[in-house]
Amino acid sequence: MSGPLLVLEDIRKTYISGGGLAVEVLRGVSLTVEAGEFVAIVGSSGSGKSTLMNILGGLDRPTSGRYRVDGRDVTALEGDERAALRRDGFGFVFQHYHLIPGTTAQENVEMPGRYAGLPAALREGRAVELLGRLGLEERRHHRPNQLSGGQQQRVSIARALMNDAPVILADEPTGALDSASGAEVVALLRELSAAGRTVILITHDRKVAEAAGRVIEMRDGRIVADSGRPAPSPANPSPAPAERPVAGASLWTDAGEALSAALRSLGANGFRTALTLLGIVIGVASVIALLAIGEGAKQAVMARVGALGVNLVYVVAGSGDPRLPATPLTEADSEAILDLPNVESVMPYLDTPVMVRHGNIDHRTEGLATSASLPLTHRWPVAEGAFFTRADERAGAAVAVLGHGVAERLFPRGESPLGKHVLVNNIPFLVTGVMAKKGDLTGSQSTDDWVFVPLSTGVQRLIGKPDLQLILVSVHDVGRIAQTRDAIRALLSERHGQEDFQIHDGTARIQAAAETQDTMTLLLGCAAVITLLVGGIGVMNIMLVSVTERTREIGIRMAVGARAADIERQFLMEAALVAGLGGLVGVALGLAGGAVIGLLAMPVVFTATAIAGAAASAVLTGMVFGLIPARRAARLDPVVALASD
Structure with missing residues (x-):
């Protein structure tokens, strides 16, 4: 590595307000940070320090100016490249911890490793090690609501270290803590700096900023004071963010996380989930039962016609034309x-x-x-x-x-x-x-x-x-x-x-009967498919609601390195799980209902093809109708998502 680790040149950031007014938040910020520095950026609320941190960490992009990381211009990075930069180069520690509810401390810490594609054993071992170093080994299976504020912030720090990120960005990490817990967090950041990490601390508290070796003051979107750049204290300062491949977690790596997240989401809203599943359940049950009825009727007719013999020729009196003498x-x-x-x-x-x-x-x-x-x-x-x-x-x-x-x-x-x-x-x-x-x-x-x-x-x-x-x-x-x-x-x-007669054979009778019954089975199947499509609309609705309710969670996942494809894949898998679960219940209900009909009313014939097709159609329906919500989730802006309630 040669030259500064982070270089910002005349960075400007302008937001367009709801009324259409342009609001300039950063006004020509230029800044260099050496590898291994512990930098505190201070300023009052609205000074632009959090916006600056978002740009430094790749969560946001400047309106103009240049930003280089170890000589690489990252200003214009898009999509997956920006996600890879966040995943491999930066670890975020947020004021409100931003841990995902319903997951354990260890699962939260493992998340960046999952999006980096680390093997499960390596990921779990590193998470246990980090939590142990931070005094949380016995609390690693606890969920965020079972941890104190200080413990949650330490979990957040462990998560920031999961991918061995060389740069730690801490945004008001003590703002939601009492003084004792805040002091612990500052001490941890100081230890990370001493170990060679580049630490950038965003705070409005000057006492907290005193822990840093360099203090930068911002006001009205500009840097108004800089205490200077002392040489990094450690003998071996942290390396620059590695330019690793953009590709991250594979489909199979994501499958377990998507399944867990889907089950948590379903369990958290049991009644709503049951109502959503009802459409899929009825649709699949209808497909199986109606196709079984149609197949039973077809086989019964074919048995009757076939019993007359396929080797028969029928000669019937009369031509069918009353004008002809017979x-x-x-x-x-x-x-x-x-x-x-x-x-x-x-x-x-x-x-x-x-x-x-x-x-x-x-x-x-x-x-x-x-x-x-x-x-x-x-x-x-x-x-x-x-x-x-x-x-x-x-x-x-x-x-x-x-x-x-x-x-x-x-x-x-x-x-x-x-x-x-x-x-x-x-x-x-x-x-x-x-x-x-x-x-x-x-x-x-x-x-x-x-x-x-x-x-x-x-x-x-x-x-x-x-x-x-x-x-x-x-x-x-x-x-x-x-x-x-x-x-x-x-x-x-x-x-x-x-x-003056009519003649036909048994094969023609069987073919005609088969065509008639196939048409009836098709009509029954179409009626059932319509019900399944209605169920698919219900899945889309619940997934849209889920995206809205979990917007902050999506922002957290993006902050720790999730690509748009990772987010889209997760919500698609959740939709498939919802529909698949409804499909399984529908299969059971369809088999039971068809059996009852067979006992009481008419012959029914279940086929493995119909059962497998109905179940597969349920999953496919969920994925098709889950595509719009999944894409909406994947296209969220990380900064906006993190700021949502």
Whole structure:
């Protein structure tokens, strides 16, 4: 190092008042400070001494003039560079201590080291050592409100020494202390000077200033007296502030501090926090529950449609255009389709409402006249007895197979229907079998509530005409279902002379059902997301209030070296924590609510993707809506923030 440590040349500082008037606080101050000096700057209130200290420490910048630290012009330093200068070059001791409430003495002392990126073990060891040297080792886990004024000021001094800053700036360090505590603090500053630190003491008390080796008097923004610059007393004066890298604390170093600060802030305003979390909780719970309901409904519909078979082709009578004459589908059409390649089975279909009776029990249901191929075509086994046969069809036999639900209604005491007669529209039919339980496949009436009779019998005895409503075709190879469908269309168009029918396959039905349910799930999800966004606005509100309430704390952090990015990161992490906590509660509530709905009303299906997505969305929402408050905090002026109430 060569030349003075600190050099100010014609420094001026002008503030613009609320009324727009320019107020000049410093009026051409020129000053040099050698490394190792103990300098006291005295003057009455309003003389400009505190403004001068803020400029010396990089908290404020002059309106004009030059300021050099060890030959480096720092007048025009911006943002992170100015934060690095404060972090590595200067230690601040304030009149009102400026310790962060809710944190212990040790945590306050560690703070500059955290922003300098020191490892946790090194940081903690140095904090314990400094507090021990100042007689506070047994009080290191106490919070500021548990310490006396003198003890708080000693914690402030320990914090100023944390990063081994070569320059100590003390602004009225005894102003809030009794005489005994004030004397202790002055003695500590004298010891630091004797150890080689450059100490600059701002005070209005001339008796306190007498402890310094050099006294500078200010009045009306000018230096009016200077006792001179004696040579530094120590043999090895303190080095100049090192020009270290601007980068400070990493994301992971900041994470613990941000988490602690967030938890303190949440705990200090429990009721307000609960109200803020409510929006996120409801939003996340809604997302999970509504998506589970949508997924449950989708899977239920897909199960119903899928149970009919993806290997099925449906041929429906009628073109859908009333202007075209229609030729009915016939049993001969179904027999012709059976001869086509890739066709496994064909099931002609007619249905009609019927009244079924056994003993004194009547039951109104649907009667299906179909073929013996139904179990194969529908992949629907018989639970008891046997399905009617092709011989029964040819003979027009009065036999019937009961759906599972019909059997339970007509034979409620567990009696087997096999071999019994039931009346179908007052016509006796012999029961040969009971179908396995299938469930609701149509969305309206359960297939378990059907009665099945041979096609020829149904036409002759129940319906009266042979016009088929539907021909159901099952295929061997689903991969060739499109070609099979086209072959059926060509065959029937040739037989009828026109395309007076409609044809589609099971894959199309499943795709259509899936698209419909996806749309419904999307609508439910959008409704839930809106609720989540409302919760995000609540997070933004609480973070804006938090910035206002903690403005001085932000100023303290900036004074000890926090960069704008450090402040922004901390408040973003706090917003993410608030939203994440609400997200966890919302996940639990959504799972519980969905489970209750599933038990009482409808099927619900929870997916890991929906749960993880909802929780992640909560955190993301918190960060997005916390960005404005975080940036507002990061852009605060350190001097203005420190002066806030």
